[in-house]
Amino acid sequence: MKLRLPSTIVLILFAVSPTLGRAADVYPKNLDIDVLHYVFELTLSDATNRINGVTSVQIRFLADGVETFELDLAGRNDDLETGMIVSAVGEIVDKPGSRKPLTMVRSVPPEQAELEFAHGADRLRIFLAEPALRGQVRRFRIQYHGTPDRGLIIGENMHGDRTFFSDNWPNWARNWLPTIDHPYEKATAEMVVTAPNHYQVISNGLLVEETNLAGDELTKAQTAAGMPDQEFRLTHWKQSVPIATWLFALGAARFAVDYYGEFDNKSLQTWVYVQDREKGFYDFAVPTKQAMQFFSDTIGPYAYEKLANVQSNSVGGGMEAATAIFYGDDSVTGERTVRWRNVIIHEIAHQWWGNTVTEADWDDVWLSEGFATYFTLLYREYAYGRDDFLEGLTADKQRIINFYAERPDYTIVHDNLDPIGRDTVTTGMMYQKGSWFLHMLRGMIGEDRFWSGIREYYRLYYNGNATTDDFREVMENTYEPAIDLTHFFSQWLNQGGFPNLRSDWDWDGANNELVIKLEQVDDDGYVFEMPIPIAITVPTRRGEGRGARPQALVREIIMRPGMSETRIELDREPTEVVFDPDHWVLMQMESNRR
Numbered sequence: 001m002k003l004r005l006p007s008t009i010v011l012i013l014f015a016v017s018p019t020l021g022r023a024a025d026v027y028p029k030n031l032d033i034d035v036l037h038y039v040f041e042l043t044l045s046d047a048t049n050r051i052n053g054v055t056s057v058q059i060r061f062l063a064d065g066v067e068t069f070e071l072d073l074a075g076r077n078d079d080l081e082t083g084m085i086v087s088a089v090g091e092i093v094d095k096p097g098s099r100k101p102l103t104m105v106r107s108v109p110p111e112q113a114e115l116e117f118a119h120g121a122d123r124l125r126i127f128l129a130e131p132a133l134r135g136q137v138r139r140f141r142i143q144y145h146g147t148p149d150r151g152l153i154i155g156e157n158m159h160g161d162r163t164f165f166s167d168n169w170p171n172w173a174r175n176w177l178p179t180i181d182h183p184y185e186k187a188t189a190e191m192v193v194t195a196p197n198h199y200q201v202i203s204n205g206l207l208v209e210e211t212n213l214a215g216d217e218l219t220k221a222q223t224a225a226g227m228p229d230q231e232f233r234l235t236h237w238k239q240s241v242p243i244a245t246w247l248f249a250l251g252a253a254r255f256a257v258d259y260y261g262e263f264d265n266k267s268l269q270t271w272v273y274v275q276d277r278e279k280g281f282y283d284f285a286v287p288t289k290q291a292m293q294f295f296s297d298t299i300g301p302y303a304y305e306k307l308a309n310v311q312s313n314s315v316g317g318g319m320e321a322a323t324a325i326f327y328g329d330d331s332v333t334g335e336r337t338v339r340w341r342n343v344i345i346h347e348i349a350h351q352w353w354g355n356t357v358t359e360a361d362w363d364d365v366w367l368s369e370g371f372a373t374y375f376t377l378l379y380r381e382y383a384y385g386r387d388d389f390l391e392g393l394t395a396d397k398q399r400i401i402n403f404y405a406e407r408p409d410y411t412i413v414h415d416n417l418d419p420i421g422r423d424t425v426t427t428g429m430m431y432q433k434g435s436w437f438l439h440m441l442r443g444m445i446g447e448d449r450f451w452s453g454i455r456e457y458y459r460l461y462y463n464g465n466a467t468t469d470d471f472r473e474v475m476e477n478t479y480e481p482a483i484d485l486t487h488f489f490s491q492w493l494n495q496g497g498f499p500n501l502r503s504d505w506d507w508d509g510a511n512n513e514l515v516i517k518l519e520q521v522d523d524d525g526y527v528f529e530m531p532i533p534i535a536i537t538v539p540t541r542r543g544e545g546r547g548a549r550p551q552a553l554v555r556e557i558i559m560r561p562g563m564s565e566t567r568i569e570l571d572r573e574p575t576e577v578v579f580d581p582d583h584w585v586l587m588q589m590e591s592n593r594r
């Protein structure tokens, strides 16, 4: 249902939220440079977990006089014998007049000028031979090797086969790829992998080349990998739509691959371990296409060039890597379980939310997880019915209640998170409370405003980045007349707490009024203001004729700080008063007739 905005709540919503004192950003963005494109060339081996890499990076300079810049790349840890060692950094010299886009340069290394560099703990600083000018596009090439501590998982899968799988979330790409390893920096990329020929290699985008190496190239691969008698294959994938670094994917394993269909002329693929071929092809064939259709219809067009569901041993649940979604080792059951079905829908929803429209910072990660969670529920409602939707919503609510009992001050939008890590960036609340927030927003502003805002937000930030404020402004202004949602956003996203309410109702026969008393009984120090729909049932009256039904009226009262009393005039005494009958409000309420 749509909840109308009564005039009282409009006034409340127009109140300005207090300015929050911001902590220092632990990852200052480098706004002097913009990465346009990466080419990651990697050699994988069975003789060692060491990888050999050459990364070419194409950068547009956004300021005059830039003399140096930094990439994220994990340094060597002598105790663990992990990390990356950089052997050379160069700038690719463009021949006069050549304006060729950067692409893989394999057989003939490009002409390059050696550059000075410094590689500290997790940062690679590159010194330019000549300062950059604003607008210049220049290309750099980094040669390195080492054993990844994390970020790229090299080990045995559940069948005892050796595999390689990326595991970049939230800032682990730097452990094996020199990048600007932050969600704000989106770029196109190529993954050019040389691996023993019993591996098949999956990555983002489209397959450009697969070649069994011969001659000098084979010798070079054998030497780099320390496997003199091994045959090697080169596999080259190209992602032509910009994405953030945590979405760069690499999987190398003995795969069975099913090209089972198309969506919007884009290939749909299943990649599972060869031992799981039959069950895996069955499991992943649905509901991928159906979910993509639903999200295209309701949000906007799918941004990418293919979609592969990939079994991997680098994740427990799922990881939404763009166009190559990873699912855990145990995701293949042959039974199309509800649990994994929901994971598939969630990761596909991420292709729209998180991947195409990306949070501008880790602080806003709910824009990815909360959206993916809510759009999973919306697909479930569409495909499996209202009960399935409500089941998900109710389960999420219980998790939020349990969480806030333990951590009442937890906020959904972070304030310059420190440290940035896997256990700090996300908690369940990014998913469940983020999702519930969107649900409440939809209930409060109504279907038309909600959906036109959602589509406009997707259109505006398509292949870009957005903050929570960007989202709020779109939801405020897309639909006429504009509304102010500052307070609504801040009370649910920038403060902790969970609304606990007590209400009772009574019939004032003298005045023909239903009297509702409502109290926020929170002891966590947070108060909420929000409309709550109520359903009032009044009985049939004598003489209304056979077949007359009890009347159900829908009204709305406002949840306010402290205690409030609302009087609603009715022509007869109600038999029942139900708060939030359609589950639009995140709250716990104890309700009685006085």
Ligand SMILES: [Zn+2]
Residues within 6 Å of the ligand: 320, 346, 350, 368, 369, 372
């Ligand atoms: Zn997710």
